[in-house]
Amino acid sequence: MVSGVREFEEDQDDDVRSLAARLVSGEETALEAVYDRWSALVHTYALRALGDVHDAEDVTQQVFVAAxxxxxxxxxxxxxxxxxxxxxxxxxxxxxxxxRARDAGRIAAAASLPEARDVAEQSADEDVTERLVVRQAVEELPDPRRTIMFLAFWEGCSHTEIAEAVGLPLGTVKSHVRRGLISLHQQLEGVRRESR
Amino acid sequence: MSHVDLDVLADLALDPTDAPEDVREHVASCPDCTALLASLGDVRRLAGAEPLVSAPAGLRDRVLAEARSTPQSTDRPADDTADRPPPPVPLVPSRARRRRIPAWAAGLAAVVTLLAGLGLGRLTAGETSPAPEERATVVAATALTSLDSDAPRGTAEAVRDDGAVTLRVSARELGDAIGFHEVWLINVDGTRMVSLGVLASGDTGEFQVPRGVLEDGYRIVDISVEPHDGDPTHSGVSLARGELA
Incomplete structure (x- = not known):
């Protein structure tokens, strides 16, 4: 009924796969593309995790060079x-x-409660990471799905309101929201699998 | 009923009232569908984050410059081997398990070759003049490290006893990714690899090394995590590596 809805997400998967393959085989243009696509995600993660602009910049640089x-x-x-x-x-x-812990001479303090500290930091990190992954994933959706997902999840609009706003049939909007949710979910699960 | 279709579960996550009775009943009684529904709901909960913050403008150039400054000697062979498929060179005749190496591994192996230099000398020395009175001799060894962070992952050593070579692997902190751990020897020519077996219990194991393969250049010890998918080839996910020297 809603043609084209499934196709473009498969195209997206193929894009990522071929980009990854080009990177693995050592193409510098692939590194550029990877940087352009994910540097904001990595940078924002580092910024939230470290709360310092310079450290975030350093980490972002290190990540892509290491990649x-x-x-x-x-x-x-x-x-x-x-x-x-x-x-x-x-x-x-x-x-x-x-x-930082070493610099501040806080090694003893950190070492005395390593697990409690790690767990608290990890779970805060995970939440930040997952929110950013979802944000990144929605940014990457092609329109009109991207706009529809923003209206639905960020603005809290109903399907009927969205249908009016974007001028598409209600069924098409519903389908985009459903497939959009599944697509964001796949991205999120991918990251979760990796971090387990 | 069988598991609920993902599309239907997504609808249910979006609107709990919008689902047929049998679907709701199944989900309520099925742990798998309940978990999937919950993680779909997580997406809804996690939506709403503020926009991402772009990295500073000049950073892209610095990243690319630093990447390019990676010593040329390590880049060029990676490109070379990636450009053409590796030749299927037989390791041992017919039936033995052997595989072509994937391009991602070929690149690294080629890189390692160039850095190996001394390793070959030591290996050859150990092999051509074994002390006759010592029955078991360590002829080569390596530390194992994680590929992305160089974090230590244990050690591996090749032991020669009366002509037979055994690889002793003592790994650690391999993580708890789902799957089993398989030990490989990758050839430094970047085109061949051989599976030695799996780390069946814990992180240590001893593996018989096919005769002559160390001398043939199979010196990169690699531990992969393999999903239970019946595919006998390397999964592409390496947890630890080191080159015997």
Missing amino acids: WRSRHTLTPTPGALPSWLLGIARHKVADVRAS
């Missing part, structure tokens, strides 16, 4: 790229935190 150097470890599957980048980012953020 390039260890590109052979990437499996070219859809969804693997963002979770892989975030996985590297998590290591780099942990390094910065460890170095």
Whole structure:
């Protein structure tokens, strides 16, 4: 009934897969494309996790350089790229935190309660990461699905309101919201699998 | 009824009242569908984050410059091997398990080759003049590290005993990704690899090494995590690596 709704998400998957494959095989243009697509995600994650503009910038740089150097470890599957980048980012953020702890001479304090500290930080991190992944995923949706998802999830509009706003039949809007939810869910699950 | 279609579950997550009775009954009684419904609901809960913050304008150039400054010697072979499919060179005749190496691994192996230099010398020395009185000799060893962070992941050593070579793997912190851990030897020529077996219990194991393969350049020890999908080839996900030297 709603033609074209499924097709473009499969195209998206193929894009990511071929981008990953090009990166693995060492094409510099693939690194550029990967940077353009995911640097905001990585940078925002680092910014939220570290709360410092300069550290966030450093981490972002380290992540993409490390991604390039260890590109052979990437499996070219859809969804693997963002979770892989975030996985590297998590290591780099942990390094910065460890170095801060050393600098501040807080090693003893940190070491006395390592698990409690880690768990609190990890769960806050996870939530931040997942929110950003969902945001990133919705940004990447092609229109009109992107607009529809923003209206539905960010603005809290009803399907009827959205149908009026974008001038599409109600059934088409519903279908976009449903497929959009599934697509965001896949992205999120990809990252969750990676971080387990 | 069987599991609920993802589309139907998505509708249910969007509007709990918008589902046929039998669907709701099934979901209520099925842990899998309940979990899937909950994680679809998570997406709704997690939506609403503020816009992403772009990285500063100049950073892109710095990243690309630093990536390019990766020593040329490590980049060029990766490109070369990636451009053409690796030749299917037989490792041992016929039936033995052997595989072509995927391009991602070929690149790294080629990189490692260039950095290996000394390793070959030591390996060859250990092999050509084994001390006759020592029955088991460590002929090569390596530390294992994570690929993305260089974090330590244990050790591996090749032990020669009366001509037979055994690889002793003692890994650690391999993580808890779902799947089993398989040990491979990757050839430094970047085109071949051989599976030695799985780490069946814990993170340590001993594996018989096919005769002559170390001398043939199969010196990169690799531990992968393999999903239970029946596919005998390398999953592409390496947890630890090191080159025997």
